[in-house]
Amino acid sequence: xxxxxxxxxxxxxxxxxxxxxxxxxxxxxxxxxxxxxxxxxxxxxxxxxxxxxxxxxxxxxxxxxxxxxxxxxxxxxxxxxxxxxxxxxxxxxxxxxxxxxxxxxxxxxxxxxxxxx
Numbered sequence: 001x002x003x004x005x006x007x008x009x010x011x012x013x014x015x016x017x018x019x020x021x022x023x024x025x026x027x028x029x030x031x032x033x034x035x036x037x038x039x040x041x042x043x044x045x046x047x048x049x050x051x052x053x054x055x056x057x058x059x060x061x062x063x064x065x066x067x068x069x070x071x072x073x074x075x076x077x078x079x080x081x082x083x084x085x086x087x088x089x090x091x092x093x094x095x096x097x098x099x100x101x102x103x104x105x106x107x108x109x110x111x112x113x114x115x116x117x
Contacts, residue, residue: 001048003033004058005065013063014070021073028069036065 007025011017017025040047051058 001033001037003029003065004036004051005029005033005062005069009062010066010069013066017073025069025073028072029065032065032068032072036061 005013006029007017007022010025010029037047040050047061051061
């Protein structure tokens with residue numbers, strides 16, 4: 001399975017990465033992509049299928065992936081922060097609490113709407 005975003009996407013949509021951030025970004029992109037798949041599966045959705053059939057939806061998933069990785073990269077690694085966030089875009093709603101600088105998020109909500117009204 002491919003990640004929903006690449007390091008190049010991260011550079012284009014966010015900022016140029018520092019040398020020491022590249023490997024961490026690669027690992028985070030994989031973890032975030034798999035985490036989104038798991039959360040989608042919990043609500044009976046095939047995220048890869050939705051991404052493959054809808055280019056606009058694929059861009060939104062890419063944007064969410066980049067945003068989560070960027071926020072994680074901005075998080076200090078020498079303390080335990082507590083940050084609450086919520087995002088909504090197109091047909092995806094994500095709300096999470098990041099309690100560690102590593103990708104350890106508690107998803108409080110994950111919803112993919114399939115109606116096109």
